[in-house]
Each structure stands twice: as C-alpha cells, then as structure tokens.
Amino acid sequence: MKKTLSIVLFSATILLAACTKKSDDPVIPSNSWSLNGTEHVVANTSRTIGPNSETAILYKDDTEGGKATVSLSFKTLPAASGSYQLVASNASLTDNQCHITLTNDNGNTAYFTGDPVAVDVLVTANNQVIVNIPEINVAVPSPGDTYKFKASLYEK
DSSP states (O other), X not given: XXXXXXXXXXXXXXXXXXXXXXXXXXXXXXXXXXXXXXXXXXXXXEEEEOTTSOEEEEEEOOGGGGOOEEEXXXXXXXXXXXXXXXXXXXXXXXXXXXXXXXXXXXXXXXXXXXXXXXXXXXXXTTSOEEEEEEEEEEEOTTTXXXXXXXXXXXXX
16 A cells, blocks of 8 residues: 555656746747737837937837837836836836837827836846737827737847
C-alpha cells in the first residue's frame, strides 16, 4: 500500500512540475490598434519630446500613405510597470498619467476627451514600453465625429 501511494504521489509531483511555467517573459500584444473598426499594424515607433516637455512614443502604420499614427504622451517615460490613467488630451499630465493623440488615414486628428481610464503599462528589461488600451471613444474636433479606439502596442 505504501509503495502504491508513493508511486501515485511521485507521479502527481512530476505532472505538476511539468505544468509549471518557467518563463518570465511578458506576453507581447499584437502591436496594433483599431480605430472605428479599421485595424492598423505598427510598422515603426519613435520617441519624441512634446511641446510641454512631455515624452511621447509615436506608433506609425505605413499603409495608406503612412498617415495613421498613435502618439502616447507621458510626463516622463515609465520606468516601472503599472497602471496609468489615460486622461483627456487637454489636461495637464501628472505622474502615472498619459495622453493619446491619433491621426487617421485621412490625416484627421482625434483626441481622448472622456473621464480617466486605466491603462496597463509594462516596461521590459530593455526599457521598452508595452501598453494595452481598452476600448475608448476619441473625437475629431472638426467635423465633430466620435470613433471607437482600442490598442495593444509595443515599441519596435
């Protein structure tokens, strides 16, 4: 009986050990965004300094003439992973907040104007930023259209 129990426990231990995840690598998102149902894939990224000394990451889709972009601005680039608040584009940025500005295929600029939304930010070992933005509404000031937007982005 002891021998059978020992074999069962040993087998269970081996099976559980085989199911353990060994990797600490982050899950990489699709590196794309959707604006009003149109999917855009990031072709390249760059970092810039904005007009108020904030740091922005620009994500660009090269299809359709390369006009479609997402600019994600931070007071300072994230140094650690965590939850940030996406705030209205006309608000001043504080720590752990970000703005978003979009340009569609037609060259129209859209902004987030709603209440703050939680955004997951992950900083990789080589200091690249991964961000997941849930579905939000963005607005084009003129002619006043509103679009659905969501994204899973990382720096290239």
